[in-house]
Every structure is written in C-alpha cells, then in structure tokens.
Amino acid sequence: MNILGIGSALPEQVVSNQQLEEFLDTSDEWITSRTGITRRRVMKESELTRLALAASQRALLDAGISGQDLDMILVATTMGDYVFPSTACLIQEGLHAACPAMDLHAACAGFIYALDTADSFIKAGKAQHILVVGAEAITRLANWEDRATCVLFGDGAGAVVVGPGEGLLSVRLTARTDRDALYMLAEPGNNPFTRKPDEAPGGVRMQGQDVFRFAVSQSIEDLNQVAAQAGRTVQEMDWVLLHQANRRIIDAVRQRLKLDPARMPGNIHRTGNTSAASIPLLLDEMYRAGLLMPGQLIAMSAFGAGLVSGACVLRWGKEPPKTLTPAEDLFSPPANIKP
Amino acid sequence: MENIMSKVAEALAERRGSDPQEITAETRFNDLALDSLDVAELVMDLEDAFNVTIDITQVDGTVGDLVRVIQEAAQ
Secondary structure, eight states: OEEEEEEOOSSOOEHHHHHHHHTOOHHHHHHHHOOOOOOOESSSSOHHHHHHHHHHHHHOOOOOOOOOOSSEEEESSSSSSSSSSSSHHHHHHHTTTOOOOEEEOOGGGHHHHHHHHHHHHHOOOOOSSSSEEEEEOGGTTSSOOTTTTTTGOEEEEEEEEESSSOOOOEEEEEEOOOOOGEEOOOOOOOOOSOOSSSOOOOSSSOOOOHHHHHHHHHHHHHHHHHHHHTTTGGGOSSSSOOOOOOOHHHHHHHHHHTTTTGEEEEEEEHOOGGGGHHHHHHHHHHHTTTOOOOOOOOEEEEETTTEEEEEEEEEEOOOOOOOOOSSSOOOOTTOOOOO | HHHHHHHHHHHHHHHHHHHHHOOOTOOOOGGGGGOHHHHHHHHHHHHHTOOOOOGGGSOOOBBBHHHHHHHHHOO
C-alpha cells in the first residue's frame, strides 16, 4: 500500500482555554500544564460529514483521481452525524462514488486500524484505490461539566487515498479490553420493554492515570516492534507521529525512547485530541508544509478506548506539493517543563 | 531499604527538577506539588527500576510509606 493523496479539514470555530474558564472551574495554566492544549477546534453545528467530505475531496485532488475511481471508502470514527447511514456512505454520495463504504470504530487508534484494513483489501487484490478517513466530532460526546475530560477534545477530519505499493513496511494492532479506563455509555433510548441501565449516560469517562500509563507503555512497545519489523530502530525513523492525545504522553514516550524532539512534530496545542482524526491531520499538515520527502520513514502510533492501539511504519513516497502551506508551530516546547 | 529510598528520592527529584537531598522518608506526597500525571510517571519509573507492580493509590502519605510498599513487592 502507498499513500497517493492526503487532505484534512478542521472546523472554523476556535475555542481557547480562556473561554473554558468562563464556565468551568479550570484555568489556562491547569489545562496547559497537564495537556499541552491551549485551544481546540469545535464544530458549530453537526458538520462532521461536511468536514470529512472536505478532507476526502482534498485527498482525491492530491491523488489526482476522482470519486468514481474509488473501490472502497473506510471511515474511522467513533460516531458520525448519524447513527446510520454511516459517515462513509454520506461521503460516498458527496464524492459521487459507487464503491462499498463502511465505518470502522477503533476509537483513537481507528485510523491505523483502517489503514491496515485497506492494505489487506489491496493485497488481496479486491481493491485498487481506497479512501481512508479519520473523522471525529468527539466534542459532542464529551461531558462539558467534567473539567478533567471536556478540555481535552477537538473536532476534525483527515483523509488519505491509498493504492497498491510497498509503502506500509510494518503494522501492529492490539486490543486489551479495559472498559473502566475509558468509556462512554450509549443512550438507552425509550424502549418501554427494556429496563434503563443503572448508570445514566454522562459523556466520556476516563481514569486519567490508567490511560496515561497504558498509552505511554503501549506506544513504546508498539513503536519498538513496528520499527524492528521494518528492520530499523525507532531512533532511525525520520519522523515519529504519536496520536495527539496529551502532550504529556508524547513527552513521556519521547523521553523514554530518547527521541529528538525535532523528529516528533505535534499540533495538539491548537487542535486538542481529535481521536481517529489526529494522525492524518498531523500528517497532512507536515506534507503541506513540505516536511515529508520521498523515501523518509514515518512511524505512527495511536492508542485509545478499548483499550486498543495501532502502530505502523510507512515509507513516504510522494513529492512535496507544488504550493506549500507553512504549518503553524508544529514544534512547540514540551508541556512538562516546570519553572 | 536505603538503596530503595535513594532511588525513590532521585526519581522524585528528577520529576520535580529539584535536589534529591530535599526528599526524606518523612516527606509527604501532598507537599511535593505533583499532579496526577507526575504520579503516574513516577510509578512507571519505579516499576521499571525495581521490576515490581505498584498500586498507584499507594502513592499517598509519605515517601517512606512508598519505599515500604516497593520493598514488600520486591521480596
């Protein structure tokens, strides 16, 4: 599998930490020191389909193909604008495509799960061109009265078009179920024949320390393993992209793997945690800024509710775009530098 | 016990960017201005250093309490 085209889209509305101070018992200092997040993009209305479609159209344009050339649409998402039809079907309509389309749910690791799925379809000869999208409206799932979690999230979408090739050098997917660490109950509906669950739905619930420890240790294990499968070490990678969940996780992984901060770009400070969208969003910013060169090795690692994780090593094959878009501060200082 | 104490003090000092000498067995975690993720990272550091599993809720009370927990787990 090779990445033939890439694109992304963010909602226009920016919500700063200061705006959160107005209705939550929190502070910019508290949020920044614990997460590295200073602002995030939040949808103004139910517009995930529109964002995912915009990201997809950019990826198709970049790949130089049209919707009719697609053999499959795979969307990694926790929940789209609709329970059904899938976001993938709604994108299919927008792209005037005629191929099979489905959503895939592996929380924040969804994009890498979807990449591996796409690679398998291509290797099996069942598809030539697959659109793989990570799209999340995670802010509408958050409990905006819980200051420990709602400050973390942002919305967005990133997409790639993949085709046959040898660019995916290694991949690892894991699942180790731990519901209590990170979960959100489904709405029970109003079925009169089913007793309501004892616990009322109340947005995202997270045991922060447990998730932090899982994320750091799993990401290190995954990165070491996918690098070794690719015949390299993590330290030999040109770029290491971590799911932008929390700057403290990224820093903890970087310190333990002794990685150069200049090889670990990030945008969490201005996007927040965009779940399955975070890796393709970051990759697209790097590509459009001209940072990605043909032949470069990129390790990617994501982790999330499940608990699940996914990691891979890609050999980048595309030339930089003709018109570059300077990326806004992709290398901000670590969050955990204490005065 | 002293060896564990000095390693815990070093790990704590590194996390806080302070001098290990300032940390004694009587030092209370509440007085160290650690946030929840500092505690998570400290536990990960100590689990790696001593090859033990530490219940994170036991990082409470004094540094000496944690040293005893690690010593018991290591036996």
